[in-house]
Amino acid sequence: MSAPYTVPKLANEATWRDAKWPEMKNVLALRAAAGEETERAPVWVMRQAGRYLPEFLEVRKHHSFFECCQTPSIAAELTLQPIDRYPRLDASIIFCDILVVPQALGMEVLMEPSKGPVLPDPLVTPADLKKLRENVDVQKELGYVFEAVTLTRKGLDGRVPLIGFCGAPWTLMAYMVEGGGSKTFEKCKSWLYKYPEESKQLLRIVADVCADLLVGQVLAGAQMLQVFDSWAGELTPYHFEQFALPALIHISKKVRYSLKQLGHPEVPMTLFAKGVHSPSSLALLRPETIFYDTIGLDAFLDPVEAKQLLGGKFALQGNFDPVILYGGKEGIEKEVERVSKRFHQAGGGWIANLGHGITPNVKPEDMGWFLECVHKYSARK
Template sequence: MVELPPLRNDLLLRAARGEKTERAPVWIMRQAGRYLPEFRALRANHEFFEICRTPELATEITLQPIRRYSGLIDASIIFSDILVIPQAMGMEVLMNPGPSFPDPLNIPADVAKLRQNVDVEKELGYVFKAITQTRIELKGEVPLIGFCGAPWTLFAYMIEGGGSKTFTKAKTWLFKYPKESEALLIQIADVCVDFLVGQVKAGAQLLQVFDSWAGELSPHDFALFSLPTLRHISKGVREKLANQNIPQVPMTLFAKGANYALGELAQDSGYDVLGLDWCIEPSVARRTVNGKVALQGNMDPNVLYGGREAIESAVKRMCKEFQDGINGGVSAWIANLGHGITPGVDPEDVRWYFECIHKYSASKQ
């Protein structure tokens, strides 16, 4: 077993465990991506999934924002994609430029085309290798986050054949074939469990589950179709880690658009951290979760286009909302955007965002 460097900055992990911290740890979703010129230079010579499947390339891209913002950023997240799970299940996924499935699932009988028993080491071992290599090359500067997509979000992609504005095909399955849909969702969730456990074994120090399309479901349908699979993942990961005598790691759930479910998710979903989009005030979220979980978020990514004055104002307001009523330090909050950073942002404005977080989230302002 490879010996990994000890961690020198544990701010993120302390916050994820609900501990008070001297300032809010900060990272941003999609921080290794198209807004960075160094990413675009590497991407010009390599196909997207080629990078995901090549540990050396995935490691290099994961490290790019850490190098650029060293001392300002408190986490790295492995460069990969949520759609590697449908690929592991036997589906073809292209990126041109957005995700496309040449042969999506059209009727429940099509599920038979999927691999029924996925060997994650065989199908997704390249991610595990990238995680281990990245941990070594980080030299303990910041923790490394592993991740996967949530079953409902992956289910929607697999049936729609890509992104969608209406989700008509995926929702047709839910409403017309509810039992078959539930079975496929659990089938996907089982792969997610094994994939996340493999990431921890490879060196991931925190896990995040992205339910990007959670907000496309009504509260009733979220509770019926998505929430059980999210619980299945958190419970399954914790049980498998315990059975293999592997130390537990914090788990974050980002159910975008499902702010109506925050209270229930905080109560018994099994996650340590809940990510927030920008459509809820931090003060409301804090009252809703009532200290049961840590929170992550939640500035609108488009504020990063507004110039430094707008960024500073938004960060200052966000920090105050997360901190009001907390004495002696930041309690259980991880600063982030309310969704992934978009490609046209100036990297120097991102630096300013990080600097503002450091300034306004510190204790005893």
């Protein structure tokens, strides 16, 4: 009987056992991700290495965005910047971008200051699937990510765990078909109506590369994983179930299968499906059926209600409104206190996080105050 998944060929698949990692000093995020009610909520933030930090902007003066992603020493430096600045952070996430997966598939991706990501030659019809590489060698195409992960894990010196990540197949398909960001998503969503089978084929192609990228990050030193489905909320509940969800499950199953075949212990996996709010869709995200350990909530979901719909013992991640960081010291403190009470009421493991990510105009001192407040109000009484 053939194996259900093809395990990626990676340079470090046989050498990870010999890695000499620094002893961990803070494993709070790993404990919470296992569903444990920790003494306080560990906290990290999407885009914590980013444009709000002056040290990040200083590096970016001399390097393009994708140069930063594709140069391991720079990516590691940027990943470590917020950890060096904020001792209250409990996890680090590798500096990279979700669009390295379309790049690995052979698509050109540009980062234009006025537009954001641009894919000049998008997929217009299913015939364009022939443009994509049939068999992606993730070691060749994305080895720089793995090298950055290893450098960062060493640079962290055990201070906090390191998170590896990828974008979700539906979110990546949206960029690949739209040619960039979109307000209407009419091109990519029309594929689901016009070309349903070809859409599933594309999502499966992308999911395979995503899973291999995650496996490679684990072997390189990542201790937790996250899948970002930023555009999940653009789908109807039916289309989320029919198209996005199977690809997400394919990733979690393939990652776990591959790590088992390689003899590596499993690591906690988080799914963040932004904008998935309907009770029917949320109920589909039960960890025991989709094989993710932690479910990330955006800012528009109540943790108590979400936990009731999802059931079971697992961790929640989230879900402060990113705009909280513009609320001033008093406003930040009051909102952290309010949201913390809701997560305490929900019970189980909780990883504190913004509902999406830091925006560029945040003042670094306000981020620092937010972290202080989380430490104070997330503490179990």
